[in-house]
Amino acid sequence: MSTSSVMRFRQAIVAALADEMRADSSVMLFGEDVAEAEGPFKTSEGLLKEFGPLRVRDTPISEMAFTGAAVGAAIMGMKPVVEIMFMEFLGVALDQLVTEAAKMRYLSNGVISVPMVVRASCGSGLGFGSQHSQTLENWVAATPGLKVVCPSDAQAAYSLMRAAIQDSDPVMVLEPRILYAERGTVDTSHRIEIGKARVLRVGSEVTVVSLGQMVNVSRAAIELAGVDAELIDLATVVPWDRETVLESVKKTGRLIVVEEAPQSGGWGSEIVASVTSNLFGTLKGAPFRITTPDVPVPYSGVLEAKFVPTVEDVARQLKESIASGTTPKSWWELEGLK
Amino acid sequence: MSIQLKRREAVQNDEVARYERMIEIREFEEQINGLFATGAIRGTTHLCLGQEALAVGLAAELRPSDIVMATYRGHGIALALGLSPESVLGEIMGKTIGCCGGVGGSMHLCDMDLGLLPTSAIVGGGIPIAAGAALAFQTQGKDGVAVSVFGDGASNIGAFHEGLNLAAIWNLPVIFICDNNIYGEYSRINTTTPLLDLHERAESYKMPHFAIDGMDVKAVQKGVAEAVNRARSGGGPTLIEAKTYRFAGHSRADQALYRPEGELEMWQKRDPIKVTEEDLLSRGLLTADRIAQIKSDMSTTIEGVVATCQASGEPTLASMFQNIWTPKGAINK
Numbered sequence A: 001m002s003t004s005s006v007m008r009f010r011q012a013i014v015a016a017l018a019d020e021m022r023a024d025s026s027v028m029l030f031g032e033d034v035a036e037a038e039g040p041f042k043t044s045e046g047l048l049k050e051f052g053p054l055r056v057r058d059t060p061i062s063e064m065a066f067t068g069a070a071v072g073a074a075i076m077g078m079k080p081v082v083e084i085m086f087m088e089f090l091g092v093a094l095d096q097l098v099t100e101a102a103k104m105r106y107l108s109n110g111v112i113s114v115p116m117v118v119r120a121s122c123g124s125g126l127g128f129g130s131q132h133s134q135t136l137e138n139w140v141a142a143t144p145g146l147k148v149v150c151p152s153d154a155q156a157a158y159s160l161m162r163a164a165i166q167d168s169d170p171v172m173v174l175e176p177r178i179l180y181a182e183r184g185t186v187d188t189s190h191r192i193e194i195g196k197a198r199v200l201r202v203g204s205e206v207t208v209v210s211l212g213q214m215v216n217v218s219r220a221a222i223e224l225a226g227v228d229a230e231l232i233d234l235a236t237v238v239p240w241d242r243e244t245v246l247e248s249v250k251k252t253g254r255l256i257v258v259e260e261a262p263q264s265g266g267w268g269s270e271i272v273a274s275v276t277s278n279l280f281g282t283l284k285g286a287p288f289r290i291t292t293p294d295v296p297v298p299y300s301g302v303l304e305a306k307f308v309p310t311v312e313d314v315a316r317q318l319k320e321s322i323a324s325g326t327t328p329k330s331w332w333e334l335e336g337l338k
Numbered sequence B: 001m002s003i004q005l006k007r008r009e010a011v012q013n014d015e016v017a018r019y020e021r022m023i024e025i026r027e028f029e030e031q032i033n034g035l036f037a038t039g040a041i042r043g044t045t046h047l048c049l050g051q052e053a054l055a056v057g058l059a060a061e062l063r064p065s066d067i068v069m070a071t072y073r074g075h076g077i078a079l080a081l082g083l084s085p086e087s088v089l090g091e092i093m094g095k096t097i098g099c100c101g102g103v104g105g106s107m108h109l110c111d112m113d114l115g116l117l118p119t120s121a122i123v124g125g126g127i128p129i130a131a132g133a134a135l136a137f138q139t140q141g142k143d144g145v146a147v148s149v150f151g152d153g154a155s156n157i158g159a160f161h162e163g164l165n166l167a168a169i170w171n172l173p174v175i176f177i178c179d180n181n182i183y184g185e186y187s188r189i190n191t192t193t194p195l196l197d198l199h200e201r202a203e204s205y206k207m208p209h210f211a212i213d214g215m216d217v218k219a220v221q222k223g224v225a226e227a228v229n230r231a232r233s234g235g236g237p238t239l240i241e242a243k244t245y246r247f248a249g250h251s252r253a254d255q256a257l258y259r260p261e262g263e264l265e266m267w268q269k270r271d272p273i274k275v276t277e278e279d280l281l282s283r284g285l286l287t288a289d290r291i292a293q294i295k296s297d298m299s300t301t302i303e304g305v306v307a308t309c310q311a312s313g314e315p316t317l318a319s320m321f322q323n324i325w326t327p328k329g330a331i332n333k
Helices: A009-023 A047-051 A063-075 A087-103 A154-166 A214-225 A242-252 A267-282 A301-307 A311-324 B003-013 B015-037 B052-061 B075-081 B085-092 B126-140 B152-156 B158-169 B198-205 B217-232 B263-268 B272-282 B288-311 B317-321
Strands: A004-008 A027-031 A056-058 A079-084 A117-122 A147-149 A171-176 A183-187 A198-201 A206-210 A229-233 A236-238 A255-262 A288-292 B067-069 B146-151 B174-180 B209-213 B238-243
Touching: A004 A009, A009 A027, A009 A047, A009 A154, A009 A183, A027 A047, A027 A063, A047 A056, A063 A079, A063 A087, A063 B126, A063 B158, A079 A087, A087 A117, A087 B126, A117 A154, A147 A154, A154 A171, A154 A183, A198 A214, A206 A214, A206 A242, A206 A311, A214 A229, A214 A255, A214 A311, A229 A242, A242 A255, A242 A267, A255 A267, A255 A311, A267 A288, A288 A311, B003 B015, B003 B052, B015 B052, B015 B075, B015 B085, B015 B217, B015 B272, B015 B288, B052 B075, B052 B146, B052 B174, B052 B217, B052 B272, B067 B126, B075 B085, B085 B288, B126 B146, B126 B158, B126 B174, B146 B152, B152 B158, B152 B174, B152 B198, B158 B174, B158 B198, B174 B198, B174 B217, B198 B209, B198 B238, B209 B217, B217 B238, B217 B272, B272 B288
Parallel strands: A027 A056, A027 A079, A079 A117, A117 A171, A147 A171, A206 A229, A206 A255, A255 A288, B067 B146, B146 B174, B174 B238, B209 B238
Antiparallel strands: A004 A183, A147 A236, A198 A229
């Protein structure tokens, strides 16, 4: 049955968790304050009440233990979802995800699957400072055996969460924290496959590839710039949808990646490299990235607002690059701050 | 019943078979360095010479449906649980006959039919995973038991403390076995750890704990059985410290020159094979002649295993690309 309703991004996550837990008794949820307190961002509201303390559990502040426990439980037939309150906290549990979970299938000659989901809130914009505001996709982007998704709206939050739980392999779901309160229409019958990008706007002049909270920024920038851009929400970072991106750039001849991550070492570099290598002779301009500067996330509201790619700055770079065919300078280069 | 499960059943039911398995592990491990010299093995290996009793005693007390998460020092546990010597040595040699088809190597041995999860090459890495396997048993209402075997060095890493704490608060059916062989890599325990009786660390987690003589297979069985009974009957986790000694160095590269003079010789007096031999002889279950025969037969058997593994093929290039993600529609075993 298809039902559409308007809900907040965080409520879409709750709905997806609840629907999966109803459909499959092996799905369980654990993490810090996810049960009694219903999640610090209210992403597990009502779940303890409906599914009970065996399947919805509070853990100690022990990311290494509960991420590892998810690995063991997943191998033995459960489908655990664990919540890492802030993406940075995955640092102390990275071994379990990258070195254990992602290798189990390889090291068991294909006998073991690890159907676990690691959810983590991420990203800047809420004044949490430099240790609670990073996106850190690159921590998990170079690990064969792991899948990484990042929803940009309530629909994607619902559909990608369900796809992640249904997946037989470990999936990392990066949840842009700033989007939790955003409202959107969610059709619970709508599926988004892991590995499939979403073309959110069809256009002919330039392809804009974006992810997470940068999708809204990119959409607004396209409107502000008045360019006929094709907007792609990458949605899955690993394995990313080469086909959709390459097809789009074949058509538009231009690529801009808008990315909430430091300029060096981001996922967008992979997109730019791939497009450049595959379509070099057909391009109308050099593909480029609009990123944050190579600095930690600053706390001050004034600085944090400028740190992340803004609608105005993305619009400027869209217009400039199409008009001149050259790569625009970043705002910090223009300010002489590099 | 598969050959592997028969091998498992043997160590569960027969104390002479347990002795023979210890001899098998000893013969097996003693072949490894020679195979390095010929170039048949690359990288590194971590031998369990002197620690055979722990492996076999553990295997004797668990069901194949129980789960064991062991470490890179795992040849002995794999053989004890029932993996064939061919599948273990084949893996160490990177051949297709290996339990992981040659992509794993010495540190990554696995057979889920026998309850052996892929052994972990990360110190302490398996401790939370075993707790998680126990969490699955508990949530599913099964009476399975999960076991994590790790070294003394792992008791200083966060995963140990986090894993024990989690197991304690959730009352999980898991047994933590600290194989205290006195050395963490090249460092003696007194230089890295402020206590020598590592099982006492369970006090912090209000968890039952005790030490066992890891050089005596019967003592190992007795201790493991107690913890298994507790876990299976809903009594929660146990920390067991097996007092053992590593007759070889940490890994291939380590000559163990740091050991105080006489220490190895002192422990060799308690060689687990000797301890069991004396016991079986004294009870008339074995004779000196029979022992000589067992050893000679095993030596021949292992020579045959080496030949079989040497004749096994190299993995195909395609095998490198397999088993990274689960194919659509595949069912988790």
